[in-house]
Amino acid sequence: MAAAKVEEKELENHHNSDCLIQLSNPNLATMKEDVLYHFSLSTSTHDFPAMFGEVKFVCVGGSPSRMNTFIRYVATQLGLDRPGEEFPNICAGTDRYAMYKVGPVLSVSHGMGIPSISIMLHELIKLLYHARCSNVTIIRIGTSGGIGLEPGSVVITRQAVDACFKPEFEQLVLGKRVVRSTDLDEQLVQELMKCSADLSEFTTVVGNTMCTLDFYEGQGRLDGALSSYKQAYLRAAHAAGIRNIEMESSVFAAMCSMCGL
């Protein structure tokens, strides 16, 4: 969990300019109530600025129990833990996602795959907007399949690419193809790399991350109910600078970049 160490460093670096969340949806301004269905939170029943206003760092990952482990680790690192203290699940009213908070850090689960993380990100971005958060850094952490790396290595993603190795996230909006860029914050990549070098606990590389819609066939695994393994494809991916494969990075990059995160 190298990312945890980053929190503290980032806290010092990013406090100068005031960067707010940008929503690309004029309808929200005219809505009396905004219900975040899949968090079981609503602007009419919860005080978002009081609950989340101080948030500066959001860490997201697939599994609810891992995000709970993560917030307890962050609490220890920040000296904000108290003996016997539990971190309650802020989204306890639903079993879609789990959310935990300590100080300026929010830890949220997103399930598996682009659609699942996309629903969570829509609601998370609105939550940060309603809470009037500023200068928020968001990091996804999770397991992934390495290409040409020792198991246990950490890959910091420079660019998320699709299954054709293109740095694009293609989405069907109302039946029409919309293509969005998947660039990530290069300064954050460098800072994370520096943190990892200072820690020197894990082999860490910067590379591109391939995002697929499928775990078995999409990633060329041998052991699905249907199978599609080809060594040549993985070799071509490595040659294209791809160092790992997972299932959420492209929409994460596209949505964060569109909303000024």
Place this chain on the structure above:
Amino acid sequence: MAAAKVEEKELENHHNSDCLIQLSNPNLATMKEDVLYHFSLSTSTHDFPAMFGEVKFVCVGGSPSRMNTFIRYVATQLGLDRPGEEFPNICAGTDRYAMYKVGPVLSVSHGMGIPSISIMLHELIKLLYHARCSNVTIIRIGTSGGIGLEPGSVVITRQAVDACFKPEFEQLVLGKRVVRSTDLDEQLVQELMKCSADLSEFTTVVGNTMCTLDFYEGQGRLDGALSSYKQAYLRAAHAAGIRNIEMESSVFAAMCSMCGL
């Protein structure tokens, strides 16, 4: 939960011919152990035929707690419940999915979206295969957004269609587009419709179901962080026979059909 009533009827109808699970992956035959990672089950540590051999009906849905509620309802309907009995989560070793069983019925959660249900289906189909199950009927139940229907109506899906209204599931396998058909079992559609008529508890229609990769923009919702609402798109969908929208039906139809379910 009209689907529960179906279990009993189906039990009588489908026992004549012997229909086994077909896997399209020759590698599995040569593997000493098959680990179903996301179920936390393995052929070397669990006796699949003993645990699951009698399964004839699998009901899948997004939320773990709903699938628990569902198995308790089925147990009552089948007279297989005992006072104070809990149904343990068979996948308790992981928080990716939850699985419950009573008699011939298996109830499994799949999270949200195509990639999430696709991982579950790969492992579920292998589970049924290793358990040597025969004549299995699989039904997805879940909430969906209706088009031109009263809230609370039930839609029985005849065909799953994509966001362009085509009855296809398009997937990138090793960077290449693969298109699979999304037909469902017409006999099962008719039987479900008949059950619903016998029950006459819910307004029930047979229609096509649109499967999108996104809940907010993909379905034209007004309240996402980004928005894309167009009434004309929903009208065109209705004209194309689409009666509801959800996020898992296309890959469900494609994978079940390829594996003889």
